[in-house]
Amino acid sequence: MPLTAKVMNPAFAGSTKAKMSTLEATEQIRELPGDEKEDVLFDTLFGLRTIELNRPEKLDPLNGSxxxxxxxxxxxxxxxxxxxxxxxxGAGEKAFCAGGDVTSLALDNKLGQEGQQRSIDYFALxxxxxxxxxxxxxxxxAIMDGYTMGGGVGLSLHAPFRIATEKTVFAMPETTIGFFPDVGASFFLPRMAGATGMYLALTSExxxxxDVYYAGIATHYIHSTSLPALExxxxxxxxxxxxxxxxxLNLIDSTIEEYSTGxxxxxxxxxSGLLRKDIDACFGAETVKGVIGELKNRIANAKDESSAKWAEKTLLSLKSRSPTSIHVTFQQMKLGRNWSIAQTFQREHQIASKFMRHPDFxxxxxxxxxxxxxxxxxxxxxxxxxVKRPAELTTPFFEVDESEKLKLLTDGDYKEYPHWRFGLPHESHIEAVVKKGNRTIPEVVGxxxxxxRGKQGVKEVVEEVLARRAYSVEGGKAAWRGN
Known part of the structure; x- marks a missing residue:
C-alpha cells in the first residue's frame, strides 16, 4: 500500500480533491505594441515544449512582455x-529568474495614480x-538553475517538478524592498515544516x-551538467x-530521478539541528513582538555561541526591514495556511495593490x-x-474588495498541493509514522x-528530523517529542 494511504497527514488530505484547470480562458492575453522581441524563446522537440526566459544580462527578470x-x-x-x-x-549561466522587474514598477509608482495602476495591472497579469x-x-x-527569486519563484514553486542544482539560489527578498512575499508564497511557505516558511518570509534568507532540495522547495536535485541530457x-x-x-507524472518523476547524480x-x-530548533522556537511565536522577544532571549541567554550569533544577526536583519512589510508578512503567513490556491492569488493581488499605493515599496x-x-x-x-498596535497597521492590507477581485484564467483550485508526493518526506509525514508507535528509529528511516524507492536525500532528511523530534522508549520503539 502506498505511503499516501497509510500515513496521510490531515495537512495533505486535500490533495485528492484538487480541481485542476477546466475552463477555457475567457480573457485573451496577447502581446502589445512595444513588447520586447525575443525576451522569451520557445522550442519544440518531439513531445517537449520549452520556455526559456531570455534576458540573461539582467538575470532573466520577469516583465509584462x-x-x-x-x-x-x-x-x-x-x-x-x-x-x-x-x-x-532561464538563459545564461547565472539565473533561472531573479525576480520581477520591480525597478520599472517603482518608477511607475512615482508618477502618481496612473502609474500605480499600471503596477497593479502588472501584478494581476x-x-x-x-x-x-x-x-x-x-x-x-521548472529548472531552478541559478538565481530563483521573487517572480522566478512564482514560475517554479507551484510546479509538480522543481529541479535544483548546485547553482540554485532561492530567496523571497520582498521585505528588503518594503513589499511582501507574493507569487503564491502565502500558500507555499506556511505549509513548510515547522516555522521555516515564516523564517524565510520575514528574513529573506x-x-x-x-539546501533548496533538503528544505522541500525543490523536488529533485541534479548537477547542472546533466540538464541538457535530461531535457x-x-x-x-x-x-x-x-x-x-x-x-x-510518475513516469516523468522516475525519468528525472535517473539523472540524479548524488x-x-x-x-x-x-x-537542521540547533539552527532549526532556534528557527522553530523564535519564528513559531504568535506575534512579531514574540519573535523579537525570543531572539533577544537567545542573544542574552543562549548556551551555544552560534545560537546567540544567529539571533543577533537575525534581529538586526529584521530591524532593517520595513516595519509595515514585516507585520503584513507575519499576518499573511498566519492567514495563508487556510487559503486555497485561487484565493491565494486573489488575496495577494489586493495586498499588492495596497503596497503600490504605500510609500515603503x-x-x-x-x-x-x-x-x-x-x-x-x-x-x-x-x-x-x-509598532504598538499591529492590527491597526495590518488590517487595511487584508480588507477584501469584492468588486476588485482578480479574475483568474481558469477555475482550477485546491487547498493542498496535489503533487506533493514527488518531493522529500514532509516532517508531518515522519511524525505520523512515528506516532503509530510500532517502529524503532532505524525502522522509520528504512x-x-x-x-x-531509494530517492536521494530521504535518509538524510528523515534522520535529521528524528534526531530533533524523536526518542526511543521502552522496547526500543520511536516516540515523538512535543514542541
Whole structure:
C-alpha cells in the first residue's frame, strides 16, 4: 500500500480533491505594441515544449512582455495532443529568474495614480500566469538553475517538478524592498515544516544548492551538467492515450530521478539541528513582538555561541526591514495556511495593490536598486519596535474588495498541493509514522527509504528530523517529542 494511504497527514488530505484547470480562458492575453522581441524563446522537440526566459544580462527578470508571450503558449499546449511535457528555464549561466522587474514598477509608482495602476495591472497579469501554472493540466518542469527569486519563484514553486542544482539560489527578498512575499508564497511557505516558511518570509534568507532540495522547495536535485541530457530524455518520452495524468507524472518523476547524480558530501544541511530548533522556537511565536522577544532571549541567554550569533544577526536583519512589510508578512503567513490556491492569488493581488499605493515599496526599491545607498526611509512607524498596535497597521492590507477581485484564467483550485508526493518526506509525514508507535528509529528511516524507492536525500532528511523530534522508549520503539 502506498505511503499516501497509510500515513496521510490531515495537512495533505486535500490533495485528492484538487480541481485542476477546466475552463477555457475567457480573457485573451496577447502581446502589445512595444513588447520586447525575443525576451522569451520557445522550442519544440518531439513531445517537449520549452520556455526559456531570455534576458540573461539582467538575470532573466520577469516583465509584462514576457508574461504576454508565455500565457497563450501554455494555453495552446494545454489543448495540444502533441505536447507531452513543458519545461521552463532561464538563459545564461547565472539565473533561472531573479525576480520581477520591480525597478520599472517603482518608477511607475512615482508618477502618481496612473502609474500605480499600471503596477497593479502588472501584478494581476503575473498572478494569472502563476495560477495557470499552479493548476496546469500538462506535466510542467521548472529548472531552478541559478538565481530563483521573487517572480522566478512564482514560475517554479507551484510546479509538480522543481529541479535544483548546485547553482540554485532561492530567496523571497520582498521585505528588503518594503513589499511582501507574493507569487503564491502565502500558500507555499506556511505549509513548510515547522516555522521555516515564516523564517524565510520575514528574513529573506537565501538557500543555496542542495539546501533548496533538503528544505522541500525543490523536488529533485541534479548537477547542472546533466540538464541538457535530461531535457533530451524528456522529449523522447512516449505516453499512451489512456495514461492518466498521474501515470504520466510518475513516469516523468522516475525519468528525472535517473539523472540524479548524488548529493554533495561536503555540505551539511543548513536548516537542521540547533539552527532549526532556534528557527522553530523564535519564528513559531504568535506575534512579531514574540519573535523579537525570543531572539533577544537567545542573544542574552543562549548556551551555544552560534545560537546567540544567529539571533543577533537575525534581529538586526529584521530591524532593517520595513516595519509595515514585516507585520503584513507575519499576518499573511498566519492567514495563508487556510487559503486555497485561487484565493491565494486573489488575496495577494489586493495586498499588492495596497503596497503600490504605500510609500515603503517605492522607497525600498529606490534605496536598494536605484539610489543603491541601502538606507531606506520607511514610513511611520519607521522602527519595528515602534509598532504598538499591529492590527491597526495590518488590517487595511487584508480588507477584501469584492468588486476588485482578480479574475483568474481558469477555475482550477485546491487547498493542498496535489503533487506533493514527488518531493522529500514532509516532517508531518515522519511524525505520523512515528506516532503509530510500532517502529524503532532505524525502522522509520528504512520505511521512508523504501517508500521513496531509494530517492536521494530521504535518509538524510528523515534522520535529521528524528534526531530533533524523536526518542526511543521502552522496547526500543520511536516516540515523538512535543514542541
Amino acid at each position: 514576457m508574461i504576454r508571450k508565455i500565457v497563450p503558449r501554455l494555453q495552446e499546449w494545454a489543448k495540444s495532443d502533441m505536447a507531452n511535457v513543458v519545461v521552463i528555464k 503575473e498572478y494569472k500566469l502563476d495560477h495557470l501554472i499552479a493548476t496546469y493540466t500538462k506535466p510542467y518542469v 537565501r538557500l543555496k544548492g542542495v 533530451r530524455r524528456l522529449a523522447e518520452l512516449r505516453f499512451k492515450d489512456y495514461d492518466s495524468l498521474d501515470e504520466r 548529493l554533495p558530501h561536503d555540505q551539511e544541511m543548513l536548516l 517605492t522607497e525600498g526599491v529606490h534605496a536598494l536598486l536605484i539610489r543603491k545607498d541601502k538606507t531606506p526611509e520607511w514610513a511611520e512607524p519607521s522602527n519595528l519596535e515602534d 520505511y521512508f527509504v523504501r517508500e521513496k
